[in-house]
Amino acid sequence: MLTIRKSLYKSIYDDLVNKIISSTYQMGEQLPSETELDRIYNASRTPVRQALKQLENDGYIYRLQGKGSFVANRRPAEMWTRMTGFRSNYIDKWEEISSRTIGIDQTHGCYSHLFNIDKNQKVVHLKRVRYFGDTPILYLEHYINPIIPDEIFSENLSFISLNELIEDKLGIEIVRAEEEIEPITVKPDIAEILSVRLDKPLLKVTRISYDKNNLPIDVNPYIVNTNEWKYKVDFERDDG
Known part of the structure; x- marks a missing residue:
């Protein structure tokens, strides 16, 4: 044998x-x-x-x-998935999309394990709202890896895509993301921001974005106004 x-x-x-x-x-x-x-x-x-x-x-x-x-914070990607995002849902109406930063501060202890930093090291924390016309569609938060200098965010508080901002300013390209999705009961402050009823069930998505070295760059929990946007994922077979 x-x-x-x-x-x-x-x-x-x-x-x-x-x-x-x-x-x-x-x-x-x-x-x-x-x-x-x-x-x-x-x-x-x-x-x-x-x-x-x-x-x-x-x-x-x-x-x-x-x-x-x-x-790494992942398992190998399934052969049927590919990364999509908010832009793909509004590509034909992108000129009507705008964003506003409503808060920027520094926090510590958040995602320090993922970023492989000391728990006392500060992380930039952004709070933002994205609009379609005058209608709020997403409430977003970002926790940014400390390798990204915080001054790039204060230069333009109305940027639309964090990924594009980081790539344009620093040459760091986001090539992969993973998401967790869960239904939530909206809190009063978020209900006011998104102009929805307190009893309205919403969708919370937490996206972690990685660069080409598989380094986590951004942890982005966001809440979807499901009155205005139905979450959509495209699947495409990759035989490579």
Whole structure:
């Protein structure tokens, strides 16, 4: 009987994937260093680096220069999904879209684990409203990774797309996002902003946006005025 052995790097990769999926290594947690992995798997540096590179390519980890490898806040994307956004719903009427920043401050402790920062380090926090004509459609909040300088937000408080602002000002391109969606009961202050009844059920979406290095840049909880906008996701098969 012919026995086919896995390559060493593939064995290391499979074991690390299993540990990530089973939450032995949890979201945001740092993996052992390359030297420690060499010892754990009784391997040389080459197969360990190959395994880490494959984990990064497959979206299980992200790597920070000089700091190490960390478990990403995701699982590999399904073959039927692609990133869409608010613009796709209003592409034919984009000239009628406007936004207003109604609050900007700094907070700490919010998403520090995701951003891999000290819990006492401050994070820029924006509160914004997006309109279609005179009608409020979205109430948005943004928690921004501290690598983004806060002065770019104060220069133009009426920008429409945060992703485009960051790319234009800093050359950082958002290439991937993940979302969680949940129904909520609206709070009085949000009901007033969106001009809806207090008993109106609304949709809350939390979007986390990542750059090409799989670094989380923006955590964006937003509330949808479902009187005006039905949440829509497009699916497109990717055979690549």
